[in-house]
Amino acid sequence: MSKTNAGRFFDDYKVGDVITHAVPRTVAEGERALYHALYPARGALYSSDMFAQDCGLESSPLDDLIAFHIVFGKTVPDVSLNAVANLGYAEGRWLAPVWPGDTLTSTSEVIGVKQNSNGKSGVVWVRTTGRNQMDVPVLEYVRWVMVRKQGDAPAPDTVIPDLQKSVLPGDLVVPEGLDFTDYDFALAGEPHRLGDYKVGEVIDHVDGVTIEEAEHMIATRLWQNTAKVHFDATNRPDGKRLIYGGHVISMARALSFNGLANAQMIVALNGGAHANPCFAGDTVRAWSEVLDTADTDAPGVGAIRLRLVATKGKAGALKTEDGKYHPDVLLDLDYWALMPT
Template identity: 60%
Template sequence: MAKTDPGNFFEDFRLGRTLVHATPRTVTSGDVALYTALHGPRFALFSSDAFARGCGLPGAPLDPLLVFHVVFGKSVPDISLNAVANLGYAEGRFLAPVYPGDTLAATSEVIGLKENSNGKTGVVYVRTTGTNQRGEVVLSYVRWVMVRKKDLSAKVEQKLPDLKPALDASDLIVPPGLAFSGYDHALAGSPHVFEDYVVGERIDHVDGMAVEEAEHAMATRLYQNTAKVHFNQFERSKDPSGRRLVYGGVVISTAKALSFNGLQNAGLILGINGGRHVNPYFAGATVFAWSEVLDKADLGSCGALRLRLVATKDRICEDFPVKDHAGAYPTDVILDFDYWAAVPKR
């Protein structure tokens, strides 16, 4: 009897199947420090217990993206160990804050399957749920991933899920107790609030940051993400030199960290409307980013901005490139990420 697990191939998935992912993870202040060292975020709410307490919270919560990556990492051995590529995200909701010392666990339900026309791969849609040690749901999101077939003759029941193009403002959950009435704008780094942002406004985040080979490997291991393409140069790679593909979450966190310059008060992600890793990214290239304000919503205790975060490699964002005249992404665009963030009001 085999003792090792080769991971699931496309034909192993079944609609409605629930996968309980191994290895619950207690997230510590050490993980927070390492996340900061690897990606460089500077948002005050996640950096200072005193600042967070001034906003009505018991202490600094984890950056929502750190929570996302840890929960995502739990799912990889069951969902995407044999992936060709992670394709996108939708309906992501951060439902409760996570603090150092909390333990995260994850399950996923298969909600969609579609075989590709080449008969060698298929797309698997899953809804992943992250819970804490009390069984409370802290995160739920949908992702879809292209997975290899092992048995090319295998037949699989197919269905595409019906997904929201974007979350409604009513879907967003503000952390209990969060109050921006005493928000210290000087310590946060910017005076700009909900009323200062205009739908259609575009913000060049100016700074660039390269991710090195050691950094992306360490980050991916931090999240216990075991996908082969990130660690094994003999697995599929679009890079002729054989370099390992960088985990897309590293690009998201790097771009979000860069967004601090211009969105200093919009660090708290409440929901993920959608996201695509539109081109591969390999270590060494410099990441730049810009954001567009797509929508605004007044949530009462705070405002929410719907933001489109676009990341590029080795290309400054002064002309805000997204798609060319034919509707295709240029090869130097690596991320198109749509999310809601909480911001203080005036």
């Protein structure tokens, strides 16, 4: 009997299965330092204990996307080690801040399966939950992946989950104690409040960053993302490592500081698509479209719904006339963030 793990194939998933992912991970200030080294992240709430305390928190939590990458990375050996592609996200919510010293674990429930017509692969939907050492959920999201089929088993009954198109404003979780009534706009970097943004507004974040192979490899190791397409150059016929989609998400989010410096905390992930592959040498730029705004019950805290697009091209270009993503578009992400009113 083999003692090694070749990863799961489409044949191995059944709706209702709950997968406990190895290995628990205690996070510390090192994760913050490496995250800020990999990406030009400058959000004040995640950079300064003093700023966070002035906003009602005990100290500066770890960046939301650190929590996402770690929880996500734990799922890879069980969900997407043999994936052809990571297809999308939905119903993502950040439920509690992650603090230095927390220990994170992940579990996933299989909520949908659909074999592809070629009989060689299928799509698997999972709902993943990340918890801290007190078993408190800190993050949950649905994602779906295309996974290779290994055997000749008959196609399973198709189950496609009914997913919300977006997280409702009333379902957003604002961290306990968060208060933006004394928010310091000068220290945050920009003067723009929630009311300064209009639905339909497109923001060109101006800056660009060329993706480097070395940084991507550090990121996949940091997040313990063992998907073969990201670290094994022999896995693709072209000999290229596919840049981890989360690396593109974090890069685009960091670039969005220029124009959205006060979109301080991500609280929901409504949907997302990795529209085209990204490789080392690509120069990534970002633009955002304001989709909605909403009030919250927290003092001085509002919510802004944004479409974040990572692209190799120009701001505002998303899809071609036939409805397909423009070849330059790498990422189309729909999320809610908290912003001072």
